[in-house]
Amino acid sequence: MNFMDRAKKEIKEEWFKNHVAEIKGEEGLQVIYWGKSGTNSYRTKYVLSGNNVFISGDIGGAVYSLTCSATLDNIKDFNLGYFTGKLEAFCEDRWDFDQSLAKKELIEYWDEYKINEKYDDAKKIYNGILSAIDESTSLDAYxxxxxxxxxxxxxxxxxxxxxxxxxxxxxxxLIGYWVGLQMAIEQLSNKEGKTA
Structure with missing residues (x-):
């Protein structure tokens, strides 16, 4: 299982297990409350206003600016990459830095493109990149x-x-914002289907 699949599984089964979605308002300005009764753990609020999605709660905050109206029908078909591409503001760094992944990518790239054959100072380049990876805890630092x-x-x-x-x-x-929103939309759609 790759990183993304593991993350989605963990978020669904641990963060948002037994969460219930409640929606208030009308299309154009709706608030989705997403949480587990009796606890604030991973409780999240999604505000759909105009073309924007505002997120706040236990897992931090973010703002997304969409190219369409922020409605349940429009958002339900978004994939993670598309949704995250609309991110305007986030409470943390936009990207995490994974040292193990960086080293793996360095080795794979180095071997695939035969960098040792391209540069006379290839060893110095490799050691410099490896040092940069080892010294860094964030993408900006790297x-x-x-x-x-x-x-x-x-x-x-x-x-x-x-x-x-x-x-x-x-x-x-960021994965959690999208997973939670998709889970909430699915739950709300199922409720709507049962009452119709």
Whole structure:
């Protein structure tokens, strides 16, 4: 199971287990309350207003600006990538940095593109990138540590651009916002179908 599948499974089965969706308001301004009765754990509020989705609660806050009206019908078919692409503001860094993933990507790229054959100072480049990975706990820090590799070696900017995203991973919170919203919409649609 890959990272994304594990994250979605954990979020559904642990964060949002036994959550119940309640919606108030009318299309154009609706509030979805998403939580488990008797607890504030992972309780989330989604406000659908105009073309925006505002999220707040126990898992932090975010603002999404859509290119369509923020309605249940429109949002239900969004995939995670599309929805996250509409992110305007977030309570944390936009990306997490995963050192293990960065090292794996470095090794795979290095071998696939035979970097040792392309650059005379390949060992210096490799060690510089590895050092940048080891010294970093965030994507911004990694990129800052990576700049001297570019400045002090013969690596070209196109290759650096590939290195730039090593270790970049979507935060659980952003995955959680989407998973929770999809679960709430599905639950509300099922309730609506039963009462119709």
């Amino acid at each position: 990129r800052a540590w990576l700049m001297p590799v570019y400045q002090n070696t013969s690596v070209d900017s196109d290759t650096l651009e590939v290195f730039w995203d090593f270790g970049k991973r979507m935060p659980y919170r």
